[in-house]
Amino acid sequence: MGSRIIATGACLPEKAVSNEELGKLINEINGLEGAEGIDDQWVAKRSGIHERRIVTGENTSDLAAGAAQQVLSRSGTAAEDIDLIIVASCTPDYQTPNLGSMVQRQIGADRAVCFGISAACSGFIFALSVADKYVGSGLAKKAIVIGAEVLSKATDWSDKNTCVLFGDGAAAVLIEHSETQAILGEELGSKGSKSHVLTNGYFPAANAFNGVEPMKVEDAYTRMDGLEVFSFAVKKLSSSIMSVLDKEGLSLDDIKYIVPHQANLRIIEAVAKRLGTEQDKFYVNLDRFGNTSSASIPIALNELNEEGRLERGDRIVLAGFGGGLTWGTMLIEW
Amino acid sequence: MIFRKIRDIIAERTDIDPANITPDTNMKEDLQADSLDLFQIISDIEDEFGIDIDSPSDIVYVSDAVEMVKRLLEDEA
Known part of the structure; x- marks a missing residue:
């Protein structure tokens, strides 16, 4: 017995910021001119990144709830059938309440046990592992596992070495109890x-x-x-x-x-x-x-x-x- | 011996003339290397000497790399 992923979904901010646009901002903040300036090539060569999504006001819980809503609609699952919501994030809205509870409120999954996990970029895997133990053991039948970040609010926009790397977004999976183990x-x-x-x-x-x-x-x-x-x-x-x-x-x-x-x-x-x-x-x-x-x-x-x-x-x-x-x-x- | 091997690895990765690489060369500033360039140099050093460098940021100068390799080889012996 185990768990199986039955739906995936995502919620990404609409605003895309290119390296060129970001470079202009960094150059302005740091007074960089000419060859010293940051451009698309400078960022792409160091990271492979060309653009990133940046929120225009949504916070992490909004993106997380958007991703959760999508897995519900794609799988035809009612919010009240969700037993567990785990959200991995290192940029939550608050220290408390946890992001799981905030998602619960937005999607109306009133029966669910909800909590957050802090394991940075490994967080989604940690959350999925925990959810699998709940669902695989029968403690929960259906769970939503989410990775959600608004890293732009934790970014030093004057530091060219880090600010070019990060973006905002969220995505989720819906897992359910299965006779066979998918993990x-x-x-x-x-x-x-x-x-x-x-x-x-x-x-x-x-x-x-x-x-x-x-x-x-x-x-x-x-x-x-x-x-x-x-x-x-x-x-x-x-x-x-x-x-x-x-x-x-x-x-x-x-x-x-x-x-x-x-x-x-x-x-x-x-x-x-x-x-x-x-x-x-x-x-x-x-x-x-x-x-x-x-x-x-x-x-x-x-x-x-x-x-x-x-x-x-x-x-x-x-x-x-x-x-x-x-x-x-x-x-x-x- | 260790210095010469490390110097050759750095020269190959950075296209800097080996004659310009000394124990006092600053790995980051003098080589104009970013974090991943440095990682690749250190990774080559690990492969060359069959060691595992757990604290790469302790290496600032080429001499630090030489001393670290010496110590790790001694620990293994």
């Missing part, structure tokens, strides 16, 4: 010894008694030690994919698509090289959406599904990595 294998892990190398949303321990400086705007920003993160990403993505396949006695030839977290094309290129496989096996859409953290894997999965590129029985690998540091790799039979 054939998984590896989740954390490396807290490197928790300091990728951070956002710092809350200083300020109170009325201690004189600690209260939270400043820049405390919300995403900060990253690129070398440490890239090193971790390439090594862990490669080793965890092979580890999950080895445990099931499978090879990369048995896999139709690897859907990696869409952080940077050069990471994906380096992993493909390490694994000795064609880059075409990796589904890539970061050129259009940038890095949407926990939303990037379900956004990519939804695109594959919408385009009819997944057939029943196909084996795919979902692989996230990011802040924590965390990683989550999952082998799924569609």
Whole structure:
């Protein structure tokens, strides 16, 4: 017994910001001119990203609820039949209420147990793993799992090295109880010894008694030690994919698509090289959406599904990595 | 020996003349390398010496890389 994905959906802001448009903003803020300036080529060469979606006022819960609504309508499921809603995000609207409860309110899934998960770019895999345990055990029959981010509100728009990378968006899957297990294998892990190398949303321990400086705007920003993160990403993505396949006695030839977290094309290129496989096996859409953290894997999965590129029985690998540091790799039979 | 191998790896990845790479070369500033360029250099160093560098950001100068490789090889011995 297990769980099976029966629908996917997404909610992306309509506003697309090109590298050219973003470059103009960065150049203006930093007083960069001529050859020093940021343009499409500068960003694309470093990341493979050409544009990203940016909210015009919607917050993370709005995008998450939009994605949830889409999986309900696509699967013909009533909101009151949902037993569980888990939302992965590192940019929630509030510390409390959790995003799951906010989605519940927007879609009217009044019976559901709702909570959030914070595991950054691995968050969707962590959430799907937890939901699978609920649904597979029979504790819940139907669950909505969402990855949702508004990273633009946690971005330092004067920092050319990070602000070009991120985008906003959300996507969801609806899973239901199944006699067969669609998740054939998984590896989740954390490396807290490197928790300091990728951070956002710092809350200083300020109170009325201690004189600690209260939270400043820049405390919300995403900060990253690129070398440490890239090193971790390439090594862990490669080793965890092979580890999950080895445990099931499978090879990369048995896999139709690897859907990696869409952080940077050069990471994906380096992993493909390490694994000795064609880059075409990796589904890539970061050129259009940038890095949407926990939303990037379900956004990519939804695109594959919408385009009819997944057939029943196909084996795919979902692989996230990011802040924590965390990683989550999952082998799924569609 | 270790320095020469590291110098050659850097030269190959960056197209910088090996004669201009010294132990005092700053890996980021002098090589004008971004994070992924540096990762690729460090990855080549790991492959060359059969080691795993867990804290790549501790490497600032070429001499740091040499010392780290020495230490990791000694730990393995």
